[in-house]
Amino acid sequence: MANGFRNSGSSGRNARRRLMLATFLAVVVLLLNIALGGKLSSLARDIAAPIASVGGKAGEAIGANGYFTTRGALEAQIAALQAQLQQEQLQSGAYAALEQQNQSLSSLEHLAQTTPGLAAPIISSIISSPYGTFSIGAGSADSVSVGSLALTSGNFVVGKVSQVQAHQSLVTELFASGQQTPVTIDSASVVAAGSGGQAIAQVPHGVTVAVGDPVLSPQMGNRPVGVVQHVDSNPANAQQAVYVSLPVSLSSLQYVYVSP
Amino acid sequence: MNALRIAVAVIGFIAAIFWTWYIPLICILALSLRFRAWEAIALGVFMDLLWLAPGAGFHGLPLFTIFAVLVVWAFEPLRKELLS
Numbered sequence: 001m002a003n004g005f006r007n008s009g010s011s012g013r014n015a016r017r018r019l020m021l022a023t024f025l026a027v028v029v030l031l032l033n034i035a036l037g038g039k040l041s042s043l044a045r046d047i048a049a050p051i052a053s054v055g056g057k058a059g060e061a062i063g064a065n066g067y068f069t070t071r072g073a074l075e076a077q078i079a080a081l082q083a084q085l086q087q088e089q090l091q092s093g094a095y096a097a098l099e100q101q102n103q104s105l106s107s108l109e110h111l112a113q114t115t116p117g118l119a120a121p122i123i124s125s126i127i128s129s130p131y132g133t134f135s136i137g138a139g140s141a142d143s144v145s146v147g148s149l150a151l152t153s154g155n156f157v158v159g160k161v162s163q164v165q166a167h168q169s170l171v172t173e174l175f176a177s178g179q180q181t182p183v184t185i186d187s188a189s190v191v192a193a194g195s196g197g198q199a200i201a202q203v204p205h206g207v208t209v210a211v212g213d214p215v216l217s218p219q220m221g222n223r224p225v226g227v228v229q230h231v232d233s234n235p236a237n238a239q240q241a242v243y244v245s246l247p248v249s250l251s252s253l254q255y256v257y258v259s260p
Numbered sequence: 261m262n263a264l265r266i267a268v269a270v271i272g273f274i275a276a277i278f279w280t281w282y283i284p285l286i287c288i289l290a291l292s293l294r295f296r297a298w299e300a301i302a303l304g305v306f307m308d309l310l311w312l313a314p315g316a317g318f319h320g321l322p323l324f325t326i327f328a329v330l331v332v333w334a335f336e337p338l339r340k341e342l343l344s
Contacts, residue, residue: 015296016336022298023329026305030322033309044309048277055278129311130281130324162313172313 042165045135049123049168082252089247093227094154096214115155117259118142123168126250132159132176132196134250138258139167149220150256156246157217157225158256171256174217174225175199175245183225184216185209185242192225198245199226205233205240215244265291269299276307284324292331296339304328 033040120138138144148161150171163170174181179194188207192199192215203209213228226244233240272287284307291297308322 012296012340018298019296019301019332022301023333026301026325026329029305030308030325038314041309041312044306048310052277125278127280128275128277130285130307131311131313133311133313170313 038163041163041170045124045165045168045170049135049137052124082249086248086252089227090152090154090156093212093214093224093247094156096212096227115151115257115259117148117151117257118144119255120144120150120169120258121255122253126253132173132179132194133162133170134159134173135168135170136161136256136258137168139165139169141166142258143260144169144258145260149223149259151223151259152246152248152253152256154248155223156248157220157223158246158250158253161258169258173197173250181217181225182219183244184218184222185228185244186213189218190242192244197250198229198243201242201244202239203242205235207240209233209240209242265295265297265299269297269303272299272303273306276303276310281307281311285327288324288328289331292328292335294339296336297332300332301325301328 029040118138120136120142122134123137124135126134136144136150144161144164146161146164148169150158150161152158157174159171159173159176161169162172172179173194175192175194175196175198177194177196179199181192181194181199183190183192183201185201185203186207186209188203188209190201190203192201201215209228209231211228211231214224215226215228216222217225225246227247228242229245230243231240232243268287268290272284272291275283275287284303288300288303291300291303304324304327305322307324312320312322314320
């Protein structure tokens, strides 16, 4: 019994030593990552990207298996109808945004100008990141640079490239928690504070804001960054809270257009 | 018990790549509650290396690593009291 007590004491001390070593190594790894300019992060994403790709394909194969046909068929129908609805909302929002751009007086804008850039696949899960980031399959070899904009097919800005590797990049969503984006809503210049998937802007009561109004970003070439989803205009508050989100689900996107 | 520890750690690492971020969070909590789990800290570091961009999160701080370290060490007195 004495040996048992001694053994449990020594194993506890060993476990504690391992924990202290793990804590020390965690700090060293993170500091090293910062010192190396994110090379360890790049390595981690290089390891995770093919795993995510293989896992995604395996998931699709399992879903297409006949065993789950009935449930799968219903889910596919639901997904198709949701995608159709989102596409119509996107087109409606894009039209309103383009119409507003057309009305604003800018001698430098040419309606027929083609936006330079390239289409990049989204190669990571959208929902896994707690920081509102995701990876795309284009990098410095494709002329992608930090600060490049990631756009949907309707020219809505999804996010900005924040880290670039040779063949993949990390994009930070515009509406990630803590992100502040200067925007204009019905000609009012306000700041949209990201809260994960949507943003909230405080707009003075004198400004008339309606659901569906496009939200533009002057910093990003007056491109649309979302549409108004809800307006909380309680007169007891000094300002009205306007909730902004993209008219398309990020999870449904497979490609984004990256523009410098 | 070791099998459970390994299983929770594996779920956490897989979820870091595929699933919602709160699943690795729950795995870190579960591991820390029961074990002096160095893999909980490793999972936190992995999440931050994978997803943290400069300037993202709370002033660019590695929140998952900080959370894992705090939780693992915060549960140490509880583990010593209940499990020894």
